[in-house]
Amino acid sequence: MAVDSPDTSVKDRVRALVAAHRGDRGALLPILHRIQEEFGWVDQEIVPVLAAELNLSRADVHGVITFYSDFRSEPAGRTTIKLCRAEACQSVGAEQVVSHAEQVLGIKVGQTTSDGSVTLEQVFCLGNCALGPAAQVNGRVLGRVDAKRLDAILVTETVSS
Incomplete structure (x- = not known):
């Protein structure tokens, strides 16, 4: 549009x-x-x-x-990463993953990188509580996402997009 x-x-x-x-x-x-x-x-x-x-x-x-946070008022990046911040994920390190993502990408939750490659969002439950911290990358739910795994995801997803 x-x-x-x-x-x-x-x-x-x-x-x-x-x-x-x-x-x-x-x-x-x-x-x-x-x-x-x-x-x-x-x-x-x-x-x-x-x-x-x-x-x-x-x-x-x-x-x-x-x-409603599901509606975007501007285009999303080629890769959309949603990080769970619900209690179960928080208890196993979600906030550290969010902080790491913001630092590595140079953006805050709810923003898109200036080159349009990644949009970082927060959600409050992906239904993957037993495998927290959970993330959703381009619609695919992932579990046990720590800083190291997030870095690997960023490399894989941004290179392939």
Whole structure:
């Protein structure tokens, strides 16, 4: 999606997604998920289109997008790393892994490297508690991730992306 203004084809696609869910109760969330799946992020420029199509205020649409951490308001890096920060993972060193990742990548959780190679995110449970600290790399859940394993993941994933 264009940052300046979504082109007509993007607007048309968004309208088609709205039409597919128009009769659904609470349609905004499934529509936003579909937009994120299709485009990789939810461009703020389509907020007025969604608001108009769903008869909602722009503030309502924006509020939902910013409330849920699953929605991105800018494109993600080629590699997305989600580090679990739930209690089970914290108890086995997750915070050290997060600190290491931030230091190595030169970014904070929730940011993307300047070259667009890696987006670092936090989650609060990947359901892999017995193998913590857990991470999810491009949708693949991994266990027992320490600083050394994270370094290996970064090398493998950023080279192959």
